[in-house]
Amino acid sequence: MNSFGSIFRVTIWGESHGECVGVSIDGVPAGIALSVEDFAEDLARRASGRRGTTPRREPDQPQIVSGVYEGRTTGAPLTVLFENTNTRSGDYSNLVRQPRPSHADRVAQCKFAGANDPRGGGHFSGRLTLGLVAAGVVAKRVLGGDVAFATRIAEIGGCTDESHFDEVIDAAMRDCDSVGGVVECRVEGAGVGLGEPFFDSIESKIAHLLFSVPAVKGVEFGAGFEVARRRGSENNDLIINAEGATATNNDGGVNGGITNGNPIVVRAAVKPTPSISRPQMTYDFERGEVAELQIKGRHDACIALRAAVVVEAAVAIALADLWLCNRSRH
Numbered sequence: 001m002n003s004f005g006s007i008f009r010v011t012i013w014g015e016s017h018g019e020c021v022g023v024s025i026d027g028v029p030a031g032i033a034l035s036v037e038d039f040a041e042d043l044a045r046r047a048s049g050r051r052g053t054t055p056r057r058e059p060d061q062p063q064i065v066s067g068v069y070e071g072r073t074t075g076a077p078l079t080v081l082f083e084n085t086n087t088r089s090g091d092y093s094n095l096v097r098q099p100r101p102s103h104a105d106r107v108a109q110c111k112f113a114g115a116n117d118p119r120g121g122g123h124f125s126g127r128l129t130l131g132l133v134a135a136g137v138v139a140k141r142v143l144g145g146d147v148a149f150a151t152r153i154a155e156i157g158g159c160t161d162e163s164h165f166d167e168v169i170d171a172a173m174r175d176c177d178s179v180g181g182v183v184e185c186r187v188e189g190a191g192v193g194l195g196e197p198f199f200d201s202i203e204s205k206i207a208h209l210l211f212s213v214p215a216v217k218g219v220e221f222g223a224g225f226e227v228a229r230r231r232g233s234e235n236n237d238l239i240i241n242a243e244g245a246t247a248t249n250n251d252g253g254v255n256g257g258i259t260n261g262n263p264i265v266v267r268a269a270v271k272p273t274p275s276i277s278r279p280q281m282t283y284d285f286e287r288g289e290v291a292e293l294q295i296k297g298r299h300d301a302c303i304a305l306r307a308a309v310v311v312e313a314a315v316a317i318a319l320a321d322l323w324l325c326n327r328s329r330h
Contacts, residue, residue, distance in 0.1 A: 021084065094293075
């Protein structure tokens with residue numbers, strides 16, 4: 001349900017407007033240097049502030065409450081929490097009777113018989129990705145410095161020219177609307193042999209985590225869906241040396257569900273924020289008819305702006321779990 005992993009096991013918890021959110025990680029090897037300062041860079045990448053992101057600002061100061069002693073992991077479960085200090089729950093009072101289109105409001109009410117926390121999306125909020133980012137920091141520590149991540153926003157609102165991203169977002173904001181985007185993550189140095197076919201292949205594990213991220217609606221590796229339009233002679237990655245380097249990387253660094261030593265390349269499609277300020281006509285369950293919905297609150301015009309580090313964290317978590325699985329064999 002809220003946990004993932006075989007050895008590096010991650011559990012996220014909390015609600016958007018609850019007292020705090022956080023993550024607990026079991027299976028972290030003992031002796032890894034870790035402090036609150038180590039989280040700062042990735043948390044800053046996720047933080048709001050840029051135009052097009054939510055006006056909700058939280059300090060997001062991590063508190064390590066277990067699993068670390070005198071600056072090193074103990075081997076016991078590691079728990080990191082973040083307090084929620086800037087909430088405006090009244091903005092969500094009307095969404096119980098008139099749930100937001102393309103949001104989890106209605107399905108959460110149905111699944112949990114109305115006992116769910118609706119404030120700010122509750123447990124279904126992007127606020128919960130804070131725990132994933134924290135787990136990603138720890139995962140990268142487990143993998144070590146030889147594994148390098150390079151993550152970028154490859155597309156926003158159909159535009160692939162980074163110099164025009166702000167224009168696309170501004171146009172959506174003027175229309176009281178939102179835009180989606182594509183995030184690309186490249187990983188160097190993962191080596192050969194990570195992945196447990198069939199059901200715990202590299203693609204399976206990474207895609208499982210990425211589809212757990214709110215707003216991710218598509219995942220592809222290497223050339224992705226483009227491979228369906230090619231011939232084998234066009235798509236095959238020819239091996240050019242004894243180390244297994246290939247002339248191209250259409251397979252995204254994976255063969256048979258196992259890393260082949262070339263860069264892992266994965267992209268995630270992030271949908272437009274469903275919470276937009278433009279009035280929408282949608283069903284009002286209290287009135288029993290379609291009625292105008294005006295969404296209040298503070299929301300991102302483009303979630304993709306803050307999603308790059310979340311995608312990277314998901315990839316790192318999957319790799320750390322598979323790396324520990326490999327290590328357990330020896």
